[in-house]
Amino acid sequence: MPELPEVETIARGVHARVRGDQIVDVWFGSKKEPFKTPATRQARGLEGRTILEVHRTGKHLVMELGASPGLAGSSPAGGGPLEENRGGSTAAQWIVHLGMTGRLLVTTPEAPVAKHTHARLTLASGREVRFVDPRRFGRLEFRDLAKGEGFGAPGAEPLQIEAEAFAALFRGRKLAIKAALLNQTLLAGVGNIYADEGLFRAGVRPRRQAGRLRREELERLRVALREVLQHAIRLGGSSVADYVDAEGVKGFFQLEHKVYQRTGEPCRVCKTTILRIVVAGRSTHYCPTCQR
């Protein structure tokens, strides 16, 4: 399940391959889901635009796009797609949420089209961007900044947030800290894997009431999350299930999981058996000795 480190890895990979390229044709496999914006409007909006940048916000991939070719006044390209739009400001965005099983791939047009391919963007360079999502929990969205539709994740960025703001997120909250970490309107990008791993590293039990954590525990948690996420990004994310990056390469952070999906196995620190409970309807793994 792609969370912050996986989405970051994918964003970097896709960015490196499509930056400066132009979308010349758009194909959607269905008129309905997984589209937050109707497929026809997305296709109309995407066609002809230049890709300025691909980056991550929370668990969302954001493709920053240049002005619509009809309005840009730039020649309809054909030569080098690069440079021309450099420094050009974003006019629209394509937002991709991968859900559980979504993948954003950059391929050649000849590459076999995987089952459950829902979108294909043909680029001027000849490459293709493909969105594949068997479970269809992912979402595609088009935002026109001229209409004031710019995207911003509601929650704070776990890699940026500072101590005071982090503590304030949980003040007065009665829900379990694990549930609070999964709430994307508080903190954007933390999912089940990194919530469990962060809580382990901080030594905090997942069922503790968020508002009752002491200040030093919150600070341990903030730093633990940041370190776990940064470490995972360095390793290309966690490849559980079928996650791969834009090139189809797996990540390796799953080899370093301390608790996630290690139910019944010995804690890597103290050998206590890792337990599995359900918090907020999600499997939750922790060490009853290391976490208090």
Place this chain on the structure above:
DNA sequence: ATATGGCCCTGGTTGC
């Protein structure tokens, strides 16, 4: 306002 639980959806795993 905050919190909880059901729902979506398909592939992999489990159980008979």
Place this chain on the structure above:
DNA sequence: TGCAACCAGGGCCATA
């Protein structure tokens, strides 16, 4: 071995 029931889970929505 074969097949069906079951489970995973992010985000959204209705409900308490």
